[in-house]
Amino acid sequence: MTQRSILAGRTPNVVIRAGGDVRVEGRDSDRVLADTESRWGLKVERRSESEIGRARAKVGDRVLFDVRLNVRNPLKKESLGEVIEVQIGGSGQVHVPRSSNVKVYTGKNAEVQDIQGSVTVYAGLDARVRGVHTLVLVSAGGSLDFECEQVAGDDVKFTAGRDLRCHIRNLTDARVMVDDLGGYWEGIIGEGRTKIRLKAGGDVTLVTDQVITGQPPYDVIGKVERPNAASSENS
Numbered sequence: 001m002t003q004r005s006i007l008a009g010r011t012p013n014v015v016i017r018a019g020g021d022v023r024v025e026g027r028d029s030d031r032v033l034a035d036t037e038s039r040w041g042l043k044v045e046r047r048s049e050s051e052i053g054r055a056r057a058k059v060g061d062r063v064l065f066d067v068r069l070n071v072r073n074p075l076k077k078e079s080l081g082e083v084i085e086v087q088i089g090g091s092g093q094v095h096v097p098r099s100s101n102v103k104v105y106t107g108k109n110a111e112v113q114d115i116q117g118s119v120t121v122y123a124g125l126d127a128r129v130r131g132v133h134t135l136v137l138v139s140a141g142g143s144l145d146f147e148c149e150q151v152a153g154d155d156v157k158f159t160a161g162r163d164l165r166c167h168i169r170n171l172t173d174a175r176v177m178v179d180d181l182g183g184y185w186e187g188i189i190g191e192g193r194t195k196i197r198l199k200a201g202g203d204v205t206l207v208t209d210q211v212i213t214g215q216p217p218y219d220v221i222g223k224v225e226r227p228n229a230a231s232s233e234n235s
Helices: 227-234
Strands: 002-007 013-018 022-027 031-036 042-048 053-059 062-069 082-088 092-097 101-106 110-123 127-140 144-151 155-160 164-168 174-180 183-189 194-200 204-207 223-225
Touching: 002 042, 013 022, 013 092, 022 101, 031 042, 031 082, 082 092, 144 155, 144 194, 155 164, 164 194, 174 204, 194 204
Parallel strands: 013 082, 013 101, 022 092, 022 110, 101 110, 110 127, 127 144, 127 155, 144 164, 155 194, 164 204, 174 194, 204 223
Antiparallel strands: 002 031, 031 092, 042 082, 053 062, 174 183
16 A cells, blocks of 8 residues: 655645545644555646646536646745645545645546635545535536535535435525436525525435425425435435
């Protein structure tokens, strides 16, 4: 097994890129620790945000290549901050400080849990997210199952190639827009200020204990589960 760790502080920005499956977990530490059984390599580096640019070619939501470019602004003297970058050629796991802000790019399956910062995930296959405070975006080529405290921004979108299960604990004032195998429907929670867009090639399941009001012309509401029922099913 190949293993690398780096001192990162309590609230680092961490970017993780994996060719295979990746599991990311928060813990009480100030180091990022990564390991892999794969022979395709492992690299952990500290980079400046001002030096990282990205270009991607995609087929659907699948990333075919990822090029990093040195981007320097001679007129800007101050650094934009540091990023801990983890590159895993195959499959592996990464432990990060619990309050990290994490971005995950993986060609296969992603599992992310126990992160008190923000999380963004792009997975070529399935994605599962648990115990996350702020979810920015998740896109999965396969199924998607996520649970978080809140979302970032007032207009967010989550997509899956197969089934999608969504549980946002602090979902009290939102317009939920669902496009799945059964067609399109909208529901209002509270005043509907935050737009939550859920798009799936399979079925969407919304997990909430809030009252949802269907919208004209048909007032259709899709599959909704209460949190207790969802917890029992996933235990």
